[in-house]
Amino acid sequence: MDIAIPLYADMTALDAIGPYETLNRLPGVRIQFVGEEPGVIRTDTGMLGLMVDAALEDVPHPDVIVVPGGIGSRRIAQDDRWLAWAREAHAHSTWTTSVCTGAMLLGAAGALEGRRATTHWSSVHVLASYGAEPVGDERMVEDGKVITAAGVSAGIDMALTLATRLASEDHARAAQLMMEYAPEPPFEGGTPLTTPPSALERLPEMLVPLEVEFAQEQALG
């Protein structure tokens, strides 16, 4: 069972590492981190480097793809090489999945057309432009062989469900135990509706430069 997780510049690390950590110990699973070329890419904050082990074309037909998001997804969703890989991989996959704005690559590659799908709360409306039915109030959306997760940390929940499909519910529960995933965030929150206005006001100062640019474009457009 080959799982490919693409890595690219200006992605959000947890989008990839959450599913990786959930799926990596399932029996018979091999996870490969693929990208433009073998070597280190820097994530959206610039503060972390992740290793790409194989070029996209070296892993053309994985059984499962898990596309992480992050502001860099805008670029790859407009890049012919990434689109060609995503189309070919999706045509042969058992499962095609995304976390956060990783859905944009799937959408641009045509994989979301006519399907219900979700992404990071800030970008759900964009999915309609790919012919998808945007879903804004579910943490993961499964439609046929395509599973899309909401933002960043939702990849862990999505991957636990995927683990039941790839192995069994017992294996998924064992993975959950290995990760000690019995979440207890100190606050109710994590969605726009459960976040107080005083916290929403802090968001602009927490964006990385490319995200500021994107937010300004959206406000203008």
Add this chain to the structure above:
Amino acid sequence: MDIAIPLYADMTALDAIGPYETLNRLPGVRIQFVGEEPGVIRTDTGMLGLMVDAALEDVPHPDVIVVPGGIGSRRIAQDDRWLAWAREAHAHSTWTTSVCTGAMLLGAAGALEGRRATTHWSSVHVLASYGAEPVGDERMVEDGKVITAAGVSAGIDMALTLATRLASEDHARAAQLMMEYAPEPPFEGGTPLTTPPSALERLPEMLVPLEVEFAQEQALG
């Protein structure tokens, strides 16, 4: 505000990436990934490479340290160079924290002596050998300037609490929203008591080789 996150061979990736993703957008925060030497280390499964950007000695006095766990923590907790770094960093830190078995480095460096502390559920009993009071039923334990988190994913919850100390509750809630951290695991679980026996039986086949060795040693000892 300098935060150092050590990376080392055979660590568990999510232990480091969960707190990184939670803390990285707080105003004025710089996160540095430190280790034995700049370059890529492989995590416990061998399937992922993470980039060390600076040698330990190049970041001797970070304001905050977050030590991730994984089976490789057994080695660094017995390594003079790692112990010297941890002692020096802890002596000058504002906050000294760990995720999962990252607590073993803190313990071996003397930072847990006389303190309540926790770690991955499978290793809580080991903390007593470092003079700590082991806590097995809390997801994170704060004792003075030392915060220890339970296994792997508990680092996210711990880091949200840490974010309130480093910035404010509003900033922590904004970080939670950026990460869309409104967890919905498909099963109740993630602790030994909430995991059914049929799932517990799957655990041995999901260990990486070094963990099998450790489990066998513990059973013999």
